[in-house]
Amino acid sequence: MTVARSLYRQCADKSDHGSVRMAAVDLTTHPGHLARRLQQAHYLLWNTIVSEETTSPQYAVLNALVAEPGLDQRTVGERVGLDRSTIAEVVSRLGRRGLLDKVRDPQDGRRSLLRLTDEGLRVHRRLGVRVARMNQVFLAPLAADEQAVFIGLMRRVADAAEGLRNPAEPATATG
Amino acid sequence: MTVARSLYRQCADKSDHGSVRMAAVDLTTHPGHLARRLQQAHYLLWNTIVSEETTSPQYAVLNALVAEPGLDQRTVGERVGLDRSTIAEVVSRLGRRGLLDKVRDPQDGRRSLLRLTDEGLRVHRRLGVRVARMNQVFLAPLAADEQAVFIGLMRRVADAAEGLRNPAEPATATG
DNA sequence: AACAGATAGTCAGGGCACTGAGCATTTCAG
DNA sequence: CTGAAATGCTCAGTGCCCTGACTATCTGTT
Numbered sequence: 437m438t439v440a441r442s443l444y445r446q447c448a449d450k451s452d453h454g455s456v457r458m459a460a461v462d463l464t465t466h467p468g469h470l471a472r473r474l475q476q477a478h479y480l481l482w483n484t485i486v487s488e489e490t491t492s493p494q495y496a497v498l499n500a501l502v503a504e505p506g507l508d509q510r511t512v513g514e515r516v517g518l519d520r521s522t523i524a525e526v527v528s529r530l531g532r533r534g535l536l537d538k539v540r541d542p543q544d545g546r547r548s549l550l551r552l553t554d555e556g557l558r559v560h561r562r563l564g565v566r567v568a569r570m571n572q573v574f575l576a577p578l579a580a581d582e583q584a585v586f587i588g589l590m591r592r593v594a595d596a597a598e599g600l601r602n603p604a605e606p607a608t609a610t611g
Numbered sequence: 612m613t614v615a616r617s618l619y620r621q622c623a624d625k626s627d628h629g630s631v632r633m634a635a636v637d638l639t640t641h642p643g644h645l646a647r648r649l650q651q652a653h654y655l656l657w658n659t660i661v662s663e664e665t666t667s668p669q670y671a672v673l674n675a676l677v678a679e680p681g682l683d684q685r686t687v688g689e690r691v692g693l694d695r696s697t698i699a700e701v702v703s704r705l706g707r708r709g710l711l712d713k714v715r716d717p718q719d720g721r722r723s724l725l726r727l728t729d730e731g732l733r734v735h736r737r738l739g740v741r742v743a744r745m746n747q748v749f750l751a752p753l754a755a756d757e758q759a760v761f762i763g764l765m766r767r768v769a770d771a772a773e774g775l776r777n778p779a780e781p782a783t784a785t786g
Numbered sequence: 787a788a789c790a791g792a793t794a795g796t797c798a799g800g801g802c803a804c805t806g807a808g809c810a811t812t813t814c815a816g
Numbered sequence: 817c818t819g820a821a822a823t824g825c826t827c828a829g830t831g832c833c834c835t836g837a838c839t840a841t842c843t844g845t846t
Contacts, residue, residue, distance in 0.1 A: 459736060460678035463691065466742070467749050467758075468653040468667055470765040473692045475650040476833075477772030478643040479802095483834080492643055493802065503635035510824060516638065517648045520825065522803050529801080546811050546824040561634060567641070574642050577771035578764060583642075586764045589757060590645040596752035597652030600659075651803075654832095658804080668832065685794060695795065697833055704831080721794040721841045793842075802832080813822070 467593075478574060485570040487563060489533075493518060493526055495567065498560040501536060501552045508547040509538075517598075535559055642768075653749060660745040662738055664708075668693060668701055670742065673735040676711060676727045683722040684713075692773075710734055 463469040482492050490498075496516035501507060507515070513523030527550060530536045535556030541547035552560070575583045638644040657667050665673075671691035676682060682690075688698030702725065705711045710731030716722035727735070750758045 459739070460674050461739065461742070463671055463674060464766055465762060466746055467762060467765065468657060468746065469671060469692075470762065470769055471646065471649040471653045472667065472832090473769040473773075474646040474765055476692065477769055477775075478646045479833075480772060480775065482643060491801065492647065496638055496644060499635050499638060508824080517644075517651065518802085519804065521805085521827085524826070525802075541824095544812070544824085548825075564634070564636065567636070571641055571643065574768065574772070577767050582764060585760065586768070587640060587642060587645065589753060589761045589764070590642065590649055591639055592752050593749065593761070594645055594648040594652055597655060597749070598648075600655065647802090654803075666831070683794080693832090694834065696797085696835085699795070699797095700832075716794095719794085719842070723795070787846100789845080791843085791845100794840085796839075797837085799835090801834085804830085804832105806829090807827085809824105809826080811823080811825100813820100815820080816818085 481570050481574055485573060486566045490559060490563060493522075494530055495560070495563055497523070497526055497530060498535065498552060498556055498563075501550055502557065502560055505551050506549050508541060508549055510547070512550055530556065656745050656749055660748060661741045665734060665738060668697075669705055670735070670738055672698070672701055672705060673710065673727065673731055673738075676725055677732065677735055680726050681724050683716060683724055685722070687725060705731065 478492070486492075486495075493516065497512055497518075500512050500515045504515075509523055509527060510520065512518075512527075513520060516523075518526060527536065527538065527548075531538055534553055537551050537553060538548050539551075541549050575586070578586055653667065661667075661670070668691065672687055672693075675687050675690045679690075684698055684702060685695060687693075687702075688695060691698075693701060702711065702713065702723075706713055709728055712726050712728060713723050714726075716724050750761070753761055
């Protein structure tokens with residue numbers, strides 16, 4: 437209701453210059469801007485604490501394949517939240533480093549089936565401890581109960597937006 | 612304390628294959644992974660609700676220059692959370708579109724001073740309403756009080772990590 | 787005046803993330 | 817069985833984001 441009003445106070449009075457600055461908003465109250473800064477913070481911590489070679493999205497892919505070996509590329513992307521183009525790039529890099537194998541599905545010639553190599557498994561295992569430590573550092577500014585709340589809220593917002601991506605099938609029966 | 616243990620349960624027993632999957636973690640409990648997904652969600656909403664031409668970081672730069680016209684490039688980057696390389700690219704794009712002017716500081720030949728053009732001001736004003744609407748949609752899955760909590764938590768985590776970037780001057784007087 | 791260090795900006799390079807176009811394969815309707 | 821629709825993937829193009837190397841300018845010493 438009043439949110440839009442308070443965020444963007446149009447200056448009806450125009451005292452030449454002083455009121456022009458009123459048109460600017462405070463970005464630290466914008467969730468989108470904070471989400472971006474949060475991700476940058478995470479990028480930084482990952483790079484210093486976890487690994488400089490293996491990125492967070494790459495680790496996510498390795499992790500998905502540890503959980504479900506032989507998954508096809510599209511599904512892996514869906515599991516970790518990467519679109520078709522991005523998952524292709526990430527998989528390509530992991531393949532180039534010999535961390536996973538990629539084979540055409542004999543049953544369905546469109547699919548690419550992915551499977552970790554021993555080296556891929558080893559990298560995933562080695563990084564696990566550091567990832568946990570990084571998570572602690574990331575959330576360190578919050579008290580224990582706040583951390584739980586924070587994660588819950590992030591998940592709910594992210595999941596909600598996920599629904600907007602996959603427009604949800606029109607539910608078969610229409611008339 | 613127990614966080615690392617619960618997040619990454621090493622499988623001591625090895626029943627061939629079933630226990631291997633235990634090594635995988637649940638990414639939906641990882642703040643970093645959620646931060647990435649959150650930012651993607653924001654990107655999507657921005658693209659559909661606010662603008663396809665002007666991105667969120669670009670808007671942030673415009674906004675900073677509305678608040679403080681004639682600011683130098685580095686400081687603008689600091690205000691909106693963009694490093695020297697990224698701010699250069701964003702400014703270049705905005706300049707190419709004629710939304711801002713960039714001039715060398717006569718007082719200090721290293722600096723580039725930035726100032727919005729009339730068109731830049733117009734774009735910023737036009738987007739303001741949509742940005743507010745987008746923020747509402749983004750936070751819609753949360754109740755009003757939860758939204759406030761969420762923003763507060765994000766800000767604290769982001770600000771804390773900010774400190775790690777700029778190692779903080781040794782603070783002059785120590786004794 | 788000269789030199790060392792700090793500072794602002796550029797450039798090259800690598801990675802993530804999206805869209806839109808296009809290709810091959812599979813599936814389904816007729 | 818055949819053509820249309822759906823599906824999985826690739827490719828080109830754009831933009832954000834970082835690091836490390838380099839240039840130009842300024843500043844404080846000596």
